[in-house]
Amino acid sequence: MSGESAPAPKSVLARGLSLLDAFTPGEPELSLGELAARSGLPKPTAHRLLGELVDWGALERTGHGGYRLAAKLFRLGQMVPRYRMLREAAMPYLEGLQRASRENVHLAVPDDLCTLFVEKLSGGESMVIRSRVGGRMPAHCTATGKVFLAWGGHDRLRRAVDAGLARLTPRTIVLPGLLHRDLERTRERGVGINLEEAEPGVTAVAAPVLGAHGEVVAALSITGHTRRLDLDRCGTAVQAAAGALSAALRRDTPPRPRAG
Amino acid sequence: MSGESAPAPKSVLARGLSLLDAFTPGEPELSLGELAARSGLPKPTAHRLLGELVDWGALERTGHGGYRLAAKLFRLGQMVPRYRMLREAAMPYLEGLQRASRENVHLAVPDDLCTLFVEKLSGGESMVIRSRVGGRMPAHCTATGKVFLAWGGHDRLRRAVDAGLARLTPRTIVLPGLLHRDLERTRERGVGINLEEAEPGVTAVAAPVLGAHGEVVAALSITGHTRRLDLDRCGTAVQAAAGALSAALRRDTPPRPRAG
Numbered sequence: 001m002s003g004e005s006a007p008a009p010k011s012v013l014a015r016g017l018s019l020l021d022a023f024t025p026g027e028p029e030l031s032l033g034e035l036a037a038r039s040g041l042p043k044p045t046a047h048r049l050l051g052e053l054v055d056w057g058a059l060e061r062t063g064h065g066g067y068r069l070a071a072k073l074f075r076l077g078q079m080v081p082r083y084r085m086l087r088e089a090a091m092p093y094l095e096g097l098q099r100a101s102r103e104n105v106h107l108a109v110p111d112d113l114c115t116l117f118v119e120k121l122s123g124g125e126s127m128v129i130r131s132r133v134g135g136r137m138p139a140h141c142t143a144t145g146k147v148f149l150a151w152g153g154h155d156r157l158r159r160a161v162d163a164g165l166a167r168l169t170p171r172t173i174v175l176p177g178l179l180h181r182d183l184e185r186t187r188e189r190g191v192g193i194n195l196e197e198a199e200p201g202v203t204a205v206a207a208p209v210l211g212a213h214g215e216v217v218a219a220l221s222i223t224g225h226t227r228r229l230d231l232d233r234c235g236t237a238v239q240a241a242a243g244a245l246s247a248a249l250r251r252d253t254p255p256r257p258r259a260g
Numbered sequence: 261m262s263g264e265s266a267p268a269p270k271s272v273l274a275r276g277l278s279l280l281d282a283f284t285p286g287e288p289e290l291s292l293g294e295l296a297a298r299s300g301l302p303k304p305t306a307h308r309l310l311g312e313l314v315d316w317g318a319l320e321r322t323g324h325g326g327y328r329l330a331a332k333l334f335r336l337g338q339m340v341p342r343y344r345m346l347r348e349a350a351m352p353y354l355e356g357l358q359r360a361s362r363e364n365v366h367l368a369v370p371d372d373l374c375t376l377f378v379e380k381l382s383g384g385e386s387m388v389i390r391s392r393v394g395g396r397m398p399a400h401c402t403a404t405g406k407v408f409l410a411w412g413g414h415d416r417l418r419r420a421v422d423a424g425l426a427r428l429t430p431r432t433i434v435l436p437g438l439l440h441r442d443l444e445r446t447r448e449r450g451v452g453i454n455l456e457e458a459e460p461g462v463t464a465v466a467a468p469v470l471g472a473h474g475e476v477v478a479a480l481s482i483t484g485h486t487r488r489l490d491l492d493r494c495g496t497a498v499q500a501a502a503g504a505l506s507a508a509l510r511r512d513t514p515p516r517p518r519a520g
Contacts, residue, residue: 012272013312014312014316016273016276016277029341049273052273052274053273053277056277068340071371071376073336073339074340074394075337075394076337077333077335077336077337079283079288079329079394080333080334081289083331083334084285091382095358098355118334121355122352132338132344134334134337134339
């Protein structure tokens with residue numbers, strides 16, 4: 001977690017950037033004292049660097065002497081090519097899946113040992129689930145994450161097991177042998193399934209999206225109430241959408257002109 | 261534009277950050293030479309600072325000795341509270357508008373003299389338009405931007421006129437007097453309308469979203485082919501959705517727990 005205090009980095013640039021690492025989705029506003037403590041910087045140094053981050057637009061001051069992440073980071077984040085092109089290519093397929101299933105649909109990419117949600121459309125009549133665009137979840141207990149572990153090569157899986165399989169619910173798979181077997185079934189079926197392994201009552205099914213060279217670059221998933229989600233039907237739908245998106249990425253249509 | 265070369269900023273942190281400003285949506289990959297030229301930094305300095313930005317995760321190296329924006333910025337950008345909370349509150353209304361209209365729908369916020377697109381759902385059968393999530397357009401020639409100018413106070417409008425009303429199409433309103441009259445009609449009607457003023461053949465209609473204190477915090481819009489878009493029907497739909505979203509923001513439901 002980035003919330004822990006750490007030895008102060010050496011260069012001025014790294015020190016300034018370390019202040020941004022102090023923010024988490026659950027704590028979008030921090031005081032000077034909290035920022036100094038988390039970054040390991042003396043208060044006067046933190047104060048000066050925070051002023052520069054405000055001037056540049058990465059942070060803004062709150063009414064109560066605190067700081068929060070600001071517009072410039074949103075704009076830069078949306079320009080990150082890896083996510084931008086994938087999101088734009090995937091959006092029609094996500095919308096189709098959402099219309100067909102009326103459940104929550106996600107586009108996720110592997111991010112080291114986690115799954116990172118790049119887009120989410122919520123099912124109008126579906127349940128509220130805790131995923132968040134830009135949020136990460138451990139791979140071993142999510143449908144999209146299992147896709148990345150199943151087709152991501154031995155090294156990623158070994159590192160995930162070495163890092164420890166955290167228990168999120170009573171149904172999370174925390175034994176390496178069971179996880180190996182589950183991933184084998186994932187490869188056989190062609191879809192990753194999460195049966196209340198990340199959140200009680202919530203089931204998800206995900207299929208791999210392949211890049212131009214056949215490597216898994218992303219996953220599409222449908223998530224909903226365990227009682228209601230028809231795994232067969234949703235699994236077929238998500239596989240069809242992921243296959244169509246993979247074909248679109250293979251065709252590698254040249255990017256259209258965009259004026260923003 | 262951030263693509264122009266500028267005098268090098270003074271502090272090391274500001275110099276490092278200025279390298280990130282060199283990237284634009286149209287140029288997501290830049291070489292060391294380009295980055296040095298645009299930031300006004302000597303090549304060896306730029307090279308050292310770029311290395312630190314790579315280490316932190318703001319940039320990644322491309323195969324050809326270049327640099328591009330990377331994952332950390334996407335994750336931080338998605339945590340920016342102003343956009344995150346608004347987007348989450350707006351998503352059900354955007355999806356409803358999209359289902360009802362089958363056209364492109366946008367959520368935008370004012371960003372100085374521009375309109376900044378925070379979310380976009382594309383109409384399955386609708387046309388491809390050039391807007392982009394995280395992209396900005398001048399306010400005076402967009403439906404959402406006109407909402408921000410019409411209800412944004414005299415100062416914003418005066419500054420927009422002073423900055424010059426750029427012509428994007430033959431139908432862009434570039435005369436201050438005509439713009440004033442158009443904004444008066446916008447306030448009377450309750451919706452901003454863009455009639456091919458930003459892109460030939462493209463019409464849009466937008467309604468204001470009010471925050472807890474009655475101030476305009478965002479706008480919802482529907483965008484489509486001029487020939488096909490029913491302005492009356494879409495205007496009514498977008499006003500209803502913006503009104504419902506405003507009421508939801510006023511109720512100020514406490515944020516739900518999110519595990520990411």
